[in-house]
Amino acid sequence: MNRWFGTLRILAIIALVSLAAQARAQDQSIVVASTTSTQDSGLFGYLLPIVKQKTGVEVKVLAQGTGQALDTARRGDADVVFVHAKSAEEKFLAEGFGVKRYPVMYNDFVIVGPKEDPAGIKGKDVVTALQTIKSKAAPFISRGDRSGTHIAEIKLWKEAGTDIAKDHGPWYKEIGQGMGAALNMASASNAYVLSDRGTWLAFQNLGDLSILVEGDKRLFNQYGVMLVNPAKHPAVKREAGQRFIDWLISLEGQNVIAGYKVNGQQLLYPDANDPNA
Amino acid sequence: MNDFAQALDTAASLIGHFDPELRQIVGLSLGVSLTASLSAFAIGAPLGTALAIYRIRGRAALIVIANALLGLPPVVVGLAVYLLLSRSGPLGSLGILFTPTAMVIAQAILGIPIVIALVHRIMVDVWASYGDALLVDGASRLRATWPLMAIGRDGLLTAFLAAFGRAIAEVGAIIIVGGNIRGYTRTMTTAIALETSKGELSFALALGIILVILSMTVSALSFLLGRVLTGR
Numbered sequence: 001m002n003r004w005f006g007t008l009r010i011l012a013i014i015a016l017v018s019l020a021a022q023a024r025a026q027d028q029s030i031v032v033a034s035t036t037s038t039q040d041s042g043l044f045g046y047l048l049p050i051v052k053q054k055t056g057v058e059v060k061v062l063a064q065g066t067g068q069a070l071d072t073a074r075r076g077d078a079d080v081v082f083v084h085a086k087s088a089e090e091k092f093l094a095e096g097f098g099v100k101r102y103p104v105m106y107n108d109f110v111i112v113g114p115k116e117d118p119a120g121i122k123g124k125d126v127v128t129a130l131q132t133i134k135s136k137a138a139p140f141i142s143r144g145d146r147s148g149t150h151i152a153e154i155k156l157w158k159e160a161g162t163d164i165a166k167d168h169g170p171w172y173k174e175i176g177q178g179m180g181a182a183l184n185m186a187s188a189s190n191a192y193v194l195s196d197r198g199t200w201l202a203f204q205n206l207g208d209l210s211i212l213v214e215g216d217k218r219l220f221n222q223y224g225v226m227l228v229n230p231a232k233h234p235a236v237k238r239e240a241g242q243r244f245i246d247w248l249i250s251l252e253g254q255n256v257i258a259g260y261k262v263n264g265q266q267l268l269y270p271d272a273n274d275p276n277a
Numbered sequence: 278m279n280d281f282a283q284a285l286d287t288a289a290s291l292i293g294h295f296d297p298e299l300r301q302i303v304g305l306s307l308g309v310s311l312t313a314s315l316s317a318f319a320i321g322a323p324l325g326t327a328l329a330i331y332r333i334r335g336r337a338a339l340i341v342i343a344n345a346l347l348g349l350p351p352v353v354v355g356l357a358v359y360l361l362l363s364r365s366g367p368l369g370s371l372g373i374l375f376t377p378t379a380m381v382i383a384q385a386i387l388g389i390p391i392v393i394a395l396v397h398r399i400m401v402d403v404w405a406s407y408g409d410a411l412l413v414d415g416a417s418r419l420r421a422t423w424p425l426m427a428i429g430r431d432g433l434l435t436a437f438l439a440a441f442g443r444a445i446a447e448v449g450a451i452i453i454v455g456g457n458i459r460g461y462t463r464t465m466t467t468a469i470a471l472e473t474s475k476g477e478l479s480f481a482l483a484l485g486i487i488l489v490i491l492s493m494t495v496s497a498l499s500f501l502l503g504r505v506l507t508g509r
Contacts (some may be wrong), residue, residue: 031375031456045459060375062459063471076364077374091477180474187476205476233364235372 029058030240033078036178040061041198046260055247057240067146076233079241080216084148084223098226102249103277105268106222113192126216130160137171139191141182145173153194201262284482306464308442317440321392329400337506346390355450358383375456383450399432426436434503445492
């Protein structure tokens with residue numbers, strides 16, 4: 001009996017010691033609060049080993065929605081935020097939580113839906129497409145999670161003349177989950193959904209879905225990166241975080257981003273040099 | 278049915294290759310869940326035993342609470358631990374949010390009520406059968422604890438395995454406090470959640486099959502180890 005407890009105790013000590021050792025080894029690592037789209041599209045899987053090799057910074061990614069990522073950073077639980085909702089990012093800066101916003105890259109949103117397109121939106125501009133979906137009460141999946149994509153969706157509905165949060169029927173389903181989950185649901189229930197192109201291209205469970213609306217300039221999707229303000233949260237790893245940001249917007253980093261392809265298609269377009277992005 | 282066949286096939290080839298990332302994920306899952314369930318056991322077993330043999334004030338209430346907490350929702354525990362460990366929270370200076378340590382803490386909290394409730398139930402019976410004899414032998418209640426636990430060891434093992442089972446299967450708490458960071462806090466369950474969200478359904482199911490095999494293996498091994506060490 002004593003032996004039994006002795007073994008347990010030794011196992012517990014070994015486990016705790018190894019965890020402590022792991023904790024010490026994380027000095028050159030930063031936590032980046034980012035979006036589900038950057039992870040689900042496979043960008044980080046491609047990018048981070050290169051970042052580690054070029055800058056020595058090990059990046060730990062929290063794939064959250066833009067709203068949640070900014071909240072995580074507001075609490076001081078991340079060193080860098082890498083998200084895609086310019087208005088929310090500017091609010092974050094104005095509150096003093098960010099040091100400076102750098103544009104990094106863009107891609108675009110697409111409206112995805114069943115191939116048979118029961119509402120008949122294929123090829124229309126995005127405003128007409130949304131108005132058609134609403135007037136025909138065709139099933140539509142909304143992220144509903146304050147993510148960058150959700151914020152963009154609400155803005156697009158507004159341009160289509162609808163305050164969608166207040167004015168919708170049971171055809172409009174807010175699921176409060178990530179992009180992949182929204183695409184899974186759309187695929188399972190033959191619904192329409194707004195997706196970033198990156199996640200869509202990398203997504204595997206297509207079912208009967210295909211792209212129906214694209215190429216409208218209102219569907220533009222800009223990504224930005226910010227260091228969390230060390231003046232607000234002294235634990236922020238300022239040096240390693242800034243090194244990561246500097247590399248992303250360097251010529252080398254921008255070229256690496258441009259080189260990311262899924263099924264031969266370029267996913268993201270670097271634009272760190274565009275002051276208006 | 279095709280999905281399941283494909284998942285089985287993927288699972289077999291994953292186990293066959295046993296690639297480094299999978300190895301790391303499996304290692305972390307086992308490490309976190311074992312540490313958490315051992316910690317829960319180390320804290321819960323003495324408490325459960327004490328509740329069985331000491332007539333302390335409020336004992337009935339404590340027992341009711343421990344049993345009521347069996348249904349503690351992981352997502353709530355995750356959120357509470359998150360707020361405690363956040364840089365803006367009371368324990369923020371420790372800097373352990375989004376680390377395996379935070380995951381161990383969350384899972385240990387989930388395991389403790391299970392261990393207390395199960396150990397209490399076992400020890401009540403053991404105490405009823407052997408308590409008087411031990412006291413007559415001149416042992417104090419405190420001294421009697423050790424022989425009592427030795428007598429009830431099979432039940433104690435079950436309590437430990439129940440806590441481990443809860444930990445290894447759990448996703449709601451660790452995805453909040455660990456953050457599902459690749460190569461660092463990604464476990465089997467959070468990886469399954471992620472692959473599902475990426476639409477890689479059969480790959481997710483393949484990971485699920487491996488998780489079930491893993492969990493059954495650990496439970497069987499603990500059970501056998503318990504038998505060997507206790508000489509039965």
